[in-house]
Amino acid sequence: MQYLLSVLHDRLDLAPSDEMAAIDVFNDRLQADGHWVFAGGLGFPDTATIVDNRDGKPVLTDGPYVESKEYLAGFWVIEAADLDKALELATAGSKACNRRVEVRPFL
Amino acid sequence: MRPDDVGAAITRTHQKEWVRVVASVTRRFGDLDIAEEAAAGAFAIAVERWPSDGIPPNPGAWLTTTANRKAIDRIRRETRREAKHREVAPVYNEMAGPVGTIDDDRLRLIFTCCHPALSVEARVALTLRMLGGLTMPEIARAFLVPEDTMGRRITRAKTKIAAAGIPYRVPSAADLPERVGGVLAVLYLIFNEGYLASGPDIGPVRADLTAEAIRLTRLLRVLMPEEGEVAGLLALMLLTESRRDARISPTGELATLDEQDRRAWDPALITEGHRLVRERIASGQVPGRYQILAAINAVHTSARDIRETDWAQVVALYNQLIAVDPSPIVTLNRAIAIAELDGPAVALADVDRLGERLVRYHAFHATRADLLRRLGRNQEARSAYDAAIELAGNSAEATTLGRRRDRLGT
Numbered sequence: 265m266q267y268l269l270s271v272l273h274d275r276l277d278l279a280p281s282d283e284m285a286a287i288d289v290f291n292d293r294l295q296a297d298g299h300w301v302f303a304g305g306l307g308f309p310d311t312a313t314i315v316d317n318r319d320g321k322p323v324l325t326d327g328p329y330v331e332s333k334e335y336l337a338g339f340w341v342i343e344a345a346d347l348d349k350a351l352e353l354a355t356a357g358s359k360a361c362n363r364r365v366e367v368r369p370f371l
Numbered sequence: 372m373r374p375d376d377v378g379a380a381i382t383r384t385h386q387k388e389w390v391r392v393v394a395s396v397t398r399r400f401g402d403l404d405i406a407e408e409a410a411a412g413a414f415a416i417a418v419e420r421w422p423s424d425g426i427p428p429n430p431g432a433w434l435t436t437t438a439n440r441k442a443i444d445r446i447r448r449e450t451r452r453e454a455k456h457r458e459v460a461p462v463y464n465e466m467a468g469p470v471g472t473i474d475d476d477r478l479r480l481i482f483t484c485c486h487p488a489l490s491v492e493a494r495v496a497l498t499l500r501m502l503g504g505l506t507m508p509e510i511a512r513a514f515l516v517p518e519d520t521m522g523r524r525i526t527r528a529k530t531k532i533a534a535a536g537i538p539y540r541v542p543s544a545a546d547l548p549e550r551v552g553g554v555l556a557v558l559y560l561i562f563n564e565g566y567l568a569s570g571p572d573i574g575p576v577r578a579d580l581t582a583e584a585i586r587l588t589r590l591l592r593v594l595m596p597e598e599g600e601v602a603g604l605l606a607l608m609l610l611t612e613s614r615r616d617a618r619i620s621p622t623g624e625l626a627t628l629d630e631q632d633r634r635a636w637d638p639a640l641i642t643e644g645h646r647l648v649r650e651r652i653a654s655g656q657v658p659g660r661y662q663i664l665a666a667i668n669a670v671h672t673s674a675r676d677i678r679e680t681d682w683a684q685v686v687a688l689y690n691q692l693i694a695v696d697p698s699p700i701v702t703l704n705r706a707i708a709i710a711e712l713d714g715p716a717v718a719l720a721d722v723d724r725l726g727e728r729l730v731r732y733h734a735f736h737a738t739r740a741d742l743l744r745r746l747g748r749n750q751e752a753r754s755a756y757d758a759a760i761e762l763a764g765n766s767a768e769a770t771t772l773g774r775r776r777d778r779l780g781t
Contacts, residue, residue: 265536346538347488348546369535 266301266343267350269357270366273337276308283362290360294342299353305338337363341370377422380430385414388431389504390590392438394476397539403483404529405442407501413438469544477502478594479539485554486537493528494557500525502590503583513580514564551595555604555661558588562608566615567765581612599651603662606647610668613640624771629677641672663692682712699728703738715745733762737772749779 279287294300309328316323328335340357344350350367358365392413396406413434427433484497499505499513511521531537542550565580588605595601617635620626648669651662658666667688674680689705703725710718719742722735729735740755756776763769 344536346536346540347486348538348540348542350536351488367535371534 265346265350266341266370267347267354268366268368268370269340269342269350269354270336270368271305271338271340271357271361272334272364272366274334279305279361283360286360286362290357293356294340294353299342299344299349301341301343303338303340306336309335377426380426381414381417381421384417384426384430384434385504386586388434389414390477390480390502391431392434393501393504394480395435396438396442397480397483398476399439400442400446401539403501403532404526405445406438407529408445409438409442410434410504412441469541469547473594473596474541475594477590478541481554481591481594482541482550483532483537483539485550485557486532487550487553488535488537489528489531491557491560493524493531494553495560496521496525497528498557498587499561499583502587505583509579513577551598551600554591555588555600558584558591559604559608559661561587562611566611567768578615581608581615584608585612599654599656600659600661602647602651603659603665606644606651606665607661607668609640609647610644610665610672613637613644613672619767623767624774625767628671633675636672644672645669658691660692660696663688663695667692680711682708686712699725700732700734703729703732703735706742707738710742710745715742718742719746731762733759733764733768733772735759736762740772740775744775744779752776753779 291300291303294303312326312328314325314327314329316325338361342350342353344353347367347369350369354365354367389410392410393403393406396409397403400406416437417430417434421427481498481502484501485494489497495514496510499510500507505513507522507525508518510525511518514521516524541547562581562584565577565582565584585605585608588601588608592598592601592605613636614631616637617631617633618626620630644665648662648665651658652666667685670681670684670688685708686705689701689708692701693705703722706718706721709721719739722739722742725735736755736759740752740759743749743752743755753776756772756779760769760772760776763772
């Protein structure tokens with residue numbers, strides 16, 4: 265199965281270098297063990313633009329889709345046999361990036 | 372066979388075979404929802420047919436076969452309805468369980484239903500439905516929530532298990548202690564809800580829930596004979612349950628340990644509980660919290676009279692428990708034993724130190740009130756009883772506290 269591990273954060277700061285180093289180590293492990301699908305860090309919420317073209321007339325709105333204290337700072341997409349494995353990886357990932365991580369299965 | 376006898380036989384078979392049927396169908400089809408519906412369907416057919424056809428020679432095998440057929444029927448129906456084939460969740464994993472566990476579908480089912488990714492309410496509900504075989508209305512009644520709320524809770528949990536890939540497996544040896552702890556917590560929660568119901572205006576003791584918790588813990592003990600804490604929890608439940616009838620006075624109030632008629636205690640449950648406690652002590656392994664709690668209960672149930680209680684032993688066990696579980700509630704319970712050993716003044720000093728952390732807990736105020744009463748500080752005792760009554764969730768408990776308050780002199 266594939267899971268999305270969302271990294272949640274509530275302050276507008278980038279990970280310091282020691283956290284970045286820990287994330288690199290974790291990423292290497294994901295790749296070595298065959299769990300890696302994709303991952304990335306995201307720009308701050310104020311760099312977001314919403315596009316709404318449901319009516320065929322595109323409307324652009326500046327800013328994130330939801331105003332909340334916490335935002336999506338980055339994510340991993342991983343391959344894992346079941347939720348126990350995904351939770352184990354998320355546990356290591358949360359430690360590595362020093363943030364809370366949400367685990368959700370893909371359909 | 373008379374219809375009554377068939378009815379009783381079906382009830383017995385239901386108790387014995389329900390979890391086995393659900394577990395076996397879950398393994399084969401990898402879906403709890405299909406398994407639950409198929410098991411319920413098989414039992415419905417048994418209720419319909421057994422009175423006229425007679426009870427089959429091997430009721431368990433008959434039920435499993437019938438349930439498998441029901442499951443296949445449903446999958447065929449759904450396959451025909453949906454263009455795409457229903458994807459059976461590949462949750463089943465052949466990996467054998469860690470040493471000291473029996474590789475059994477029922478054990479896999481227990482760990483799936485008590486998975487930490489589910490909410491506690493969902494774990495309790497799923498455990499009673501999938502493992503205990505209680506019906507949705509029974510579970511809803513037991514927890515005083517509307518049936519559709521309970522139905523949604525169970526449906527949501529089953530959906531999450533399938534969609535999020537919660538495995539049908541005994542956890543790895545590394546995860547096992549924590550996961551067993553999680554299962555025991557669910558069983559103890561069910562037992563406690565039966566032993567002292569949390570809602571107002573319902574009987575203080577509900578034997579159906581305590582009996583169900585004991586039954587499931589017995590099953591877990593058969594499946595995990597090497598787990599000391601499983602034996603400990605079973606002993607704790609048996610020794611607590613042994614006092615059930617003595618705990619409620621003829622007027623429906625809760626009787627404390629010193630007020631109980633010890634002749635009304637159940638000697639068979641006490642004997643079994645004591646045997647388990649001795650077995651755990653003889654193992655020489657470091658006991659966990661359930662084993663220590665069981666040992667404390669064994670001391671109480673060994674005394675023919677409250678005055679015969681070995682309070683020094685009780686305090687020593689509480690000290691051991693605080694080392695494992697340093698919660699203020701454990702310290703509060705230890706104070707009750709300290710009051711007997713060193714007097715109420717020493718105990719009150721201990722209790723008062725907990726004030727900030729337990730100010731919203733009725734037992735904190737009730738314990739303080741009793742200690743103040745014994746010290747003759749009636750005015751303070753009265754306001755402590757008032758605080759306890761205000762916070763008590765159960766009506767019988769509130770009445771009992773009110774009675775004790777009203778007995779205070781001035």
